[in-house]
Amino acid sequence: MTLKHLQHDIPDIVIGRLPIYLRALQHLAQEGKELTNSDELGKHLGISSAQIRKDLSLFGGFGKQGAGYRIQYLQNKLYEVLNLQKEWEIALIGAGDLGRAVAHYKGFKERGFKISCIFDNDPHKVNQNIDGIPIQPMENVATAIPQYAIKIAMIAVPATVAQEVADLLVAVGIRAILNYAPINLETPDGVFVQYIDPVTHLQRMTYYL
Amino acid sequence: MTLKHLQHDIPDIVIGRLPIYLRALQHLAQEGKELTNSDELGKHLGISSAQIRKDLSLFGGFGKQGAGYRIQYLQNKLYEVLNLQKEWEIALIGAGDLGRAVAHYKGFKERGFKISCIFDNDPHKVNQNIDGIPIQPMENVATAIPQYAIKIAMIAVPATVAQEVADLLVAVGIRAILNYAPINLETPDGVFVQYIDPVTHLQRMTYYL
Numbered sequence: 001m002t003l004k005h006l007q008h009d010i011p012d013i014v015i016g017r018l019p020i021y022l023r024a025l026q027h028l029a030q031e032g033k034e035l036t037n038s039d040e041l042g043k044h045l046g047i048s049s050a051q052i053r054k055d056l057s058l059f060g061g062f063g064k065q066g067a068g069y070r071i072q073y074l075q076n077k078l079y080e081v082l083n084l085q086k087e088w089e090i091a092l093i094g095a096g097d098l099g100r101a102v103a104h105y106k107g108f109k110e111r112g113f114k115i116s117c118i119f120d121n122d123p124h125k126v127n128q129n130i131d132g133i134p135i136q137p138m139e140n141v142a143t144a145i146p147q148y149a150i151k152i153a154m155i156a157v158p159a160t161v162a163q164e165v166a167d168l169l170v171a172v173g174i175r176a177i178l179n180y181a182p183i184n185l186e187t188p189d190g191v192f193v194q195y196i197d198p199v200t201h202l203q204r205m206t207y208y209l
Numbered sequence: 210m211t212l213k214h215l216q217h218d219i220p221d222i223v224i225g226r227l228p229i230y231l232r233a234l235q236h237l238a239q240e241g242k243e244l245t246n247s248d249e250l251g252k253h254l255g256i257s258s259a260q261i262r263k264d265l266s267l268f269g270g271f272g273k274q275g276a277g278y279r280i281q282y283l284q285n286k287l288y289e290v291l292n293l294q295k296e297w298e299i300a301l302i303g304a305g306d307l308g309r310a311v312a313h314y315k316g317f318k319e320r321g322f323k324i325s326c327i328f329d330n331d332p333h334k335v336n337q338n339i340d341g342i343p344i345q346p347m348e349n350v351a352t353a354i355p356q357y358a359i360k361i362a363m364i365a366v367p368a369t370v371a372q373e374v375a376d377l378l379v380a381v382g383i384r385a386i387l388n389y390a391p392i393n394l395e396t397p398d399g400v401f402v403q404y405i406d407p408v409t410h411l412q413r414m415t416y417y418l
Binding site: 012015016018019020022023024029043044045048081082084088090097098100101102104105106107108111112113130140151152154159175176178183184186192194195196197198199200201202203204205206207208209 | 221225227228233242253254261298307310316317321361384387393403405410411
């Protein structure tokens with residue numbers, strides 16, 4: 001029986017915390033630590049230790065009562081749960097200022113994601129490249145994405161055309177979209193969307209100031 | 210009685226949805242619409258109309274039963290609730306690749322936030338500028354931030370030094386931090402932190418793929 005068989009209807013909010021746990025474990029590992037526990041993780045993350053134990057228990061626990069967690073073991077289990085044992089290829093749509101910044105960000109490659117193709121509709125940008133990755137015309141989306149079986153895309157186009165781009169991506173097999181355009185996307189069931197919009201985060205904080 | 214008097218213990222998760230409502234309203238306004246309702250907003254945002262009505266009722270409602278919402282009016286009320294009637298100044302810490310990308314992002318200025326000073330500890334970067342904003346040495350943080358009464362900072366430094374930078378910022382009066390470094394920050398009560406870490410969003414989606 002694999003871990004996957006234990007996963008029934010895990011709330012998405014729990015899934016959303018797992019990458020945060022994983023990131024904390026990676027930092028502890030970098031500091032040379034081998035063991036941790038829910039109290040230490042909770043203090044570091046501002047999450048109650050009970051919540052962490054409850055979240056991890058949904059996948060079978062990963063630790064022995066009273067002994068805490070072996071960091072390397074828990075990392076590996078979270079990689080397995082989150083399907084991170086292999087590197088994922090990503091298509092980036094948009095090679096303007098924002099797209100270029102996204103393409104230059106080193107954190108993707110360091111943590112298991114590789115931008116393998118870039119598309120833009122500006123003829124002046126096509127055939128240029130960003131860090132060695134050629135910018136392809138939008139017409140290539142329909143062939144390149146299925147050809148390489150790419151399932152994840154990042155949208156970094158103006159808000160006015162983001163929905164149209166999303167529709168195209170879904171039509172050619174994309175199932176997960178990280179959307180940098182400041183607009184909500186409507187997608188069919190089975191297509192997952194996450195948003196990066198720093199302004200909404202700032203506005204959430206100004207309420208309290 | 211002002212709106213503020215109506216706000217008692219609003220859950221933070223509700224506050225977090227208000228900028229999303231505001232963004233949707235701005236798009237509707239750009240399309241030339243003057244009226245909307247919770248059904249239309251809900252369909253667009255993938256949030257139930259009941260949830261939207263409930264959220265807005267916490268602040269007094271903003272709409273007449275059956276008549277929907279006047280977009281301009283609701284926008285103005287949300288600006289008021291979120292303290293967005295004035296432009297906020299922001300200090301940016303870190304002028305490496307990530308900091309430069311953040312500084313170049315036009316969405317801040319368009320939506321009420323202005324990066325007014327940039328700091329870096331690299332002597333080669335100091336006295337250069339990004340889009341006309343000079344890069345100052347880290348020693349200036351302690352004088353410049355209080356001098357201009359800046360309350361919001363964005364951290365775009367390596368994860369290894371982000372906590373140290375956050376501690377310094379809190380000590381000089383920063384009360385809201387948008388953290389681009391992929392690490393959790395520990396801050397005292399009354400200091401708000403939000404995170405931009407695209408990899409955690411990708412990892413949340415790979416679970417489902």
